[in-house]
Amino acid sequence: MDAMVMKAMTEGMQSGEMMSMEGMPAMDMAVMQACMDACAACEQACTVCSTQMMDCAPACMNCADMCNTMMRSMMRMQGMTPATMMAMLDACIAMCQNCMDMCMPHADMSPVCKMCAESCQACMDACMKMREMMMAG
Amino acid sequence: MDAMVMKAMTEGMQSGEMMSMEGMPAMDMAVMQACMDACAACEQACTVCSTQMMDCAPACMNCADMCNTMMRSMMRMQGMTPATMMAMLDACIAMCQNCMDMCMPHADMSPVCKMCAESCQACMDACMKMREMMMAG
Amino acid sequence: MDAMVMKAMTEGMQSGEMMSMEGMPAMDMAVMQACMDACAACEQACTVCSTQMMDCAPACMNCADMCNTMMRSMMRMQGMTPATMMAMLDACIAMCQNCMDMCMPHADMSPVCKMCAESCQACMDACMKMREMMMAG
Amino acid sequence: MDAMVMKAMTEGMQSGEMMSMEGMPAMDMAVMQACMDACAACEQACTVCSTQMMDCAPACMNCADMCNTMMRSMMRMQGMTPATMMAMLDACIAMCQNCMDMCMPHADMSPVCKMCAESCQACMDACMKMREMMMAG
Numbered sequence: 001m002d003a004m005v006m007k008a009m010t011e012g013m014q015s016g017e018m019m020s021m022e023g024m025p026a027m028d029m030a031v032m033q034a035c036m037d038a039c040a041a042c043e044q045a046c047t048v049c050s051t052q053m054m055d056c057a058p059a060c061m062n063c064a065d066m067c068n069t070m071m072r073s074m075m076r077m078q079g080m081t082p083a084t085m086m087a088m089l090d091a092c093i094a095m096c097q098n099c100m101d102m103c104m105p106h107a108d109m110s111p112v113c114k115m116c117a118e119s120c121q122a123c124m125d126a127c128m129k130m131r132e133m134m135m136a137g
Numbered sequence: 138m139d140a141m142v143m144k145a146m147t148e149g150m151q152s153g154e155m156m157s158m159e160g161m162p163a164m165d166m167a168v169m170q171a172c173m174d175a176c177a178a179c180e181q182a183c184t185v186c187s188t189q190m191m192d193c194a195p196a197c198m199n200c201a202d203m204c205n206t207m208m209r210s211m212m213r214m215q216g217m218t219p220a221t222m223m224a225m226l227d228a229c230i231a232m233c234q235n236c237m238d239m240c241m242p243h244a245d246m247s248p249v250c251k252m253c254a255e256s257c258q259a260c261m262d263a264c265m266k267m268r269e270m271m272m273a274g
Numbered sequence: 275m276d277a278m279v280m281k282a283m284t285e286g287m288q289s290g291e292m293m294s295m296e297g298m299p300a301m302d303m304a305v306m307q308a309c310m311d312a313c314a315a316c317e318q319a320c321t322v323c324s325t326q327m328m329d330c331a332p333a334c335m336n337c338a339d340m341c342n343t344m345m346r347s348m349m350r351m352q353g354m355t356p357a358t359m360m361a362m363l364d365a366c367i368a369m370c371q372n373c374m375d376m377c378m379p380h381a382d383m384s385p386v387c388k389m390c391a392e393s394c395q396a397c398m399d400a401c402m403k404m405r406e407m408m409m410a411g
Numbered sequence: 412m413d414a415m416v417m418k419a420m421t422e423g424m425q426s427g428e429m430m431s432m433e434g435m436p437a438m439d440m441a442v443m444q445a446c447m448d449a450c451a452a453c454e455q456a457c458t459v460c461s462t463q464m465m466d467c468a469p470a471c472m473n474c475a476d477m478c479n480t481m482m483r484s485m486m487r488m489q490g491m492t493p494a495t496m497m498a499m500l501d502a503c504i505a506m507c508q509n510c511m512d513m514c515m516p517h518a519d520m521s522p523v524c525k526m527c528a529e530s531c532q533a534c535m536d537a538c539m540k541m542r543e544m545m546m547a548g
Contacts, residue, residue, distance in 0.1 A: 005455045040451060042417045042479045050335070053327045058216025061324070061335065065206040066225070068479065072202055074155045079195025079239070084231045088203070091228035098489045102216070119548040123497040142318045145389040145505070177314060181279045186347045190464045198461070198472065205342065212321045252282040334488025339483055340499070353469025353513070358505045362477070365502035367485040368495045376490070 006033055009075070012106035032074060038119075039071035039092070045119035046099060049112050056102035060116060063099035066092050067123060079094050082134060089127045096120040096127070145169055146212070168270050169211060175256075175263035176208035176229070181254035183236060185250050193239035197253060200236035203229050204260060219271060226264045231258040233264070280307055283349070305407050306348060311347035312393075313366070313401035319393035320373060323386050330376035334390060337373035340366055341397060356408060365399045370394040370401070415445055420486070439460045442544050443485060449530075449537035450482035450503070452481070456530035460523050467513035471527060474510035477503055478534060487490060489491060507531040 010029055046064035052055045070092040071079055080088075100120035106113035148165055183201035187194045207229040212218055217225075227231035243250035284303055305372035320338035324331045343367040354362075375392035376397055421440055457475035461468045481503040484491055491499075511531035517524035 004526050004530065005459055007150045008456075008523045009459055011522055036455075040455070041416065043446075044451070044482075044486065045419075047483050048416055048420055051332050051487050051489055053331060055288050055327075056216075057327060057338070058213040060216070061209045062213055062216045062221075063208075064483075065209055069199075069202040071455075072458050072475075073199045075455065076195040076199055076462050078462055079193075079197070079199045079235070081235055084228075084235045087228040087231035091221075091224040092226075093443065096223045098216070099217055108272035111422055112419045115415050118282075119415065142315065142322055143384045147320075147321055147384055173318075177318070178279065180446060181310075181345075182282075183313070185279055185283055185347050188350050189354055190466075192464075194468070195462050201346075202280065208318075209278065209321050210336075213325050215325055226375050226493050244496060248285055249282045253276050257280065273381065286418070298516040328517055330490075332487040336480075336490045337483045338496075339480040343473075345474055347473045350473055352469070353473045353509070355465075355509055358473075358502075358509045361502040362507035365495075368498035370489070372492055372495045388523040389420045 007051050014076070027137070028133055032128050035126040035130045036071050036074050038072075038123040039067040042096060042119045042123035043067040046118045049103060050118035052110065052112055052114065054106055054110070056099065056106065056113060059095075059099045059102040063095045063120065065101070066095040070127070085134060087130065089131050093127045093131075098126040100124070142258040149152060164274070165270055166268050172263040172267045173211050175260040176211075179256045179260035180204040180208070182253045186240060186253035187248065189249055191243055191247070191250065192251060193243065193253070195238065196232075196239040200232045200257065203232040207264070222271060223268065226268050227246050230261050230264045230268075233261040235238045237261070285342040301411070304409055305403050308344050309400040312347050312397040316370060316393045316397035317341040317345070319390045323377060323390035326384065326386055328380055328384070328387065330373065330380065330387060330390075333369075333373045333376040336393065337369045338390045340369040344401070359408060360405065362383075363405050367398050367401045367405075370398040374398070439544055446537040446541045447482050447485050449534040450478040450485075452480070453507060453530045453534035456476040456527045460514060460527035463521065463523055465517055465521070465524065467510065467517065467524060467527075470506075470510045470513040474506045474531065477506040482536070494513050497542065500542050503537050504538045504542075507535040511535070517536070519526060 006029075015104040043064045046067065048062040050060035050064065060113045072089055073085075073088055097120070102114040103120070107117055108114075143166075180201045183197040183204065187197035187201065207225055210222075210225055234257070237254045238255040240250040240257070244254055245251075280303075289376070317338045320334040320341065324334035324338065342363055347359075347362055374391045377387040377391040377394070381391055382388075417440075454475045456480065457471040461471035461475065463514075481499055484499055510530070511528045514524040514528040514531070518528055519525075
């Protein structure tokens with residue numbers, strides 16, 4: 001994530017202006033930043049992979065859209081609650097898992113599919129860490 | 138939903154070319170069409186509502202993005218599985234519920250918020266019907 | 275476009291709260307409504323067409339995204355100016371023309387490509403009418 | 412842009428599988444990568460800025476959507492032509508200029524608006540460099 005954006009979000013949070021979420025304990029911004037980064041990277045990887053016209057393409061397009069929606073929702077945390085965050089993270093994890101399952105069989109013959117599957121795995125991991133942080137909070 | 142689009146999707150489905158989802162029984166296309174329509178309408182309602190600069194705006198923007206992603210995923214059903222559909226429907230329902238909760242307090246003073254809340258309710262209902270159909274299938 | 279959304283937008287416009295655009299004469303809302311409808315329909319048509327894994331797919335995906343962005347921009351007219359509207363309409367027309375050019379060669383063998391090309395043509399026509407209205411205004 | 416994604420895109424290009432655009436001379440991938448990065452950063456900056464409920468919000472939301480569409484179109488270059496690229500770059504530049512114009516008056520009182528305006532300027536600059544490269548090509 002762009003350092004300039006993160007800095008502005010964090011400053012906003014400190015002043016209580018941004019990133020507040022009713023009923024949520026303070027969040028480790030490093031975990032959230034990593035999750036937004038992973039979503040952005042996964043959207044890009046899936047977008048590129050979807051142009052290959054292989055059978056993973058629809059799953060890649062769906063995953064790209066969900067990762068973008070997940071990232072934006074974290075950037076507009078004022079409009080989220082713990083319950084909506086959990087449901088969104090679960091859906092994003094499911095979409096990444098699915099896209100990875102579709103791309104992995106092509107990993108050997110397509111470096112783009114391999115890259116896409118790895119990006120999905122990284123995004124799943126980052127979303128799971130967000131989930132764990134919220135459960136622990 | 139545009140009649141032309143639906144007709145083409147349904148024809149595709151019959152030929153086995155589109156709308157197939159492994160592990161899923163045949164779906165009632167009328168229920169799915171109603172769900173895609175409700176998502177599209179909700180995206181539009183939330184987009185308009187988000188421009189009012191009231192405290193519901195971030196929830197409306199998040200809901201608009203999720204409804205668009207939900208609609209597109211149903212249009213690219215080849216890239217979905219029953220498990221991903223369930224997770225996505227749950228997330229979409231949660232986002233609509235949340236947006237409605239944010240808009241309802243303004244319903245008396247803003248016809249746009251009232252319209253947005255009603256659109257969210259309709260989208261939730263349509264997603265729940267999709268869920269029920271899939272559970273019964 | 276959902277009648278409920280349009281009604282709320284139009285009411286907002288009359289009260290000066292929504293749809294205002296500095297430096298723009300009052301717009302014929304029927305022309306704008308038709309344009310938003312055509313963009314929404316084209317996004318859906320292109321999304322469905324992109325799943326066919328034919329060589330039009332990347333153009334369809336690009337066109338779907340642009341049509342959605344065009345529609346949303348018209349729904350958030352407070353953030354537009356005559357100059358940005360013109361540039362966006364030109365870009366949307368170019369993307370629809372391009373998608374139609376890619377789909378037309380498949381029209382005979384794929385009803386989905388035929389539907390997509392027709393939807394692109396309708397969207398181009400609606401955007402051109404918006405353009406003409408703004409030039410005349 | 413994620414290094415992994417760029418590497419896969421570039422490899423694809425060399426094999427003629429990706430990034431090809433009929434009628435276009437070979438492009439300097441560093442210029443294109445910088446442009447995609449600037450679009451992604453600008454989408455994020457505008458998304459954060461739009462949650463501040465200031466009068467720049469609709470322009471920020473419109474700019475965020477356009478930057479995402481611009482970025483994705485460059486990632487799906489197979490579906491582009493020189494003419495569509497030019498029209499899209501012009502529209503993206505217009506949207507960034509507009510968003511910057513709306514945010515600059517708040518720059519002194521909001522670090523988020525200042526960051527958003529700077530991100531819009533950077534995205535405009537990167538799009539203009541793409542334009543120049545294509546004109547020279």
